[in-house]
Amino acid sequence: MTESFDALASLVAGGGVVVLSGAGLSTESGIPDYRGPSGVARRHTPMTFQAFTRDPLARRRYWARSHLGWRLIAGAAPNAGHRAVAGLQHAGLVDAVITQNVDGLHGAAGSTSVIELHGRLDEVTCLDCGNLTSREELDRRLREANPDFVAQVFAVNPDGDVDLPDEQVAAFRPVDCGICGTGMLKPDVVFFGETVPPQRVASCFAAVEQARSLLVLGSSLTVMSGRRFVIRAAKRGIPVAIVNQGPTRGDGNATVCVDAPLGALLPELAARVAGDAATATPVGV
């Protein structure tokens, strides 16, 4: 552990770092991880794009659960791990942050040059007219349409979804686009079965190829959506460091792997390589 921490610190101290973060970085902000140690994935199947767009019942279920889950996502605050990443960036060691998370917590912690690979949960898009609106505005409309909607929240997943009994789902009234009037609304996040916009992927590859090192934080790299950047870095001879609780599918491509809780390790890393500069509040926050 000490040896791998030293190797990690020397890699990050070299600068030019591009961060690739996953759900494991946000668990300490109270947002559970699908595939992490808590094993939420085993009891819950995430919504697919196909089910969402083709099945009105599945869509109603999504919005009913999401209407409740949004409270938790909207109320989440960045943790020590997010702040350490922003601190490393403030110290000039991190050039860009690619995140698989849709919670906006890197930005809230003061990070800049954040590429949100899978979109943001606080924005909503109309699949017909393409208009983008804020989730806050949609939340207001959903509350108006469902003034008595009260339900027990059993569990909340990273996409803002929660478990909910069928009768409560049946009582929920989703709303359509407020601009064109009839369009189907969808959170501006990439669902399972949906592809990430090609330009966004290209920006990520460009960032990775310019990096001096790639630092993976809190991702098991289970899906190719994130793992492809690790593979690309390894192919180009760019060192890859992985900090995660448990093994990842990128371990074979990594120069250094550290198994540790991120909220504890990252501040220690920032203090080691950037000292006071990393703990200062980033400009503009």
Ligand SMILES: [Zn+2]
């Ligand atoms: Zn519309």
